[in-house]
Amino acid sequence: MTSAAGRRPRADAARNRDQLLGVATRLFAETGGEPSMRAIAHAAGVGIATLYRHFPTRESLVDAVYQDQVTRLTAGARELLAELPPPAALRRWADLFGTWIATKNGMLDTLLAMVESGEIAHADTRTELLAAITGFLDAGRATGELRTDITAEDIAAALIGIFTVAHPHEHAARAARLLDLLLDGLRVTP
Structure with missing residues (x-):
């Protein structure tokens, strides 16, 4: 006999969870502050009880969104490198990084409290992204x-700086221009 904890979720429950995760990610990226749990449930087209069944606390939702975004960034890096030349892959990945930064901004208060309490290991995420x-x-x-005198830390700092100055949703053209300038500076010059 299979225990309830060992069973795979029903298809509709898995769909609801994925829907909630996607909507929460979008709302965290688009809003200036942290959206309410009720607003997330409403935008996902589910009841608040469904949201709390999947994510019993705001922290559990923030953690799930954060981990999903880190996984997408790391998997996205491998996929892009398999499809594109390295400079083009890095440039495309920088856009994904910008979306991640925007998403983090929408859940910043909760995220910072979780990092401070040790619920999220910021060092692990940094290691994965580097x-x-x-x-x-x-x-x-x-x-x-690409130049040999540039480090991953240099690029991470430059990306954070770019997205601090040019939030991708508010200043998309400026962010794109700054990313293009960064990539031009990383290329080997003949």
């Missing part, structure tokens, strides 16, 4: 397209 950037750099160096 490894993704290092993958781009290594690939670009192997093809001779």
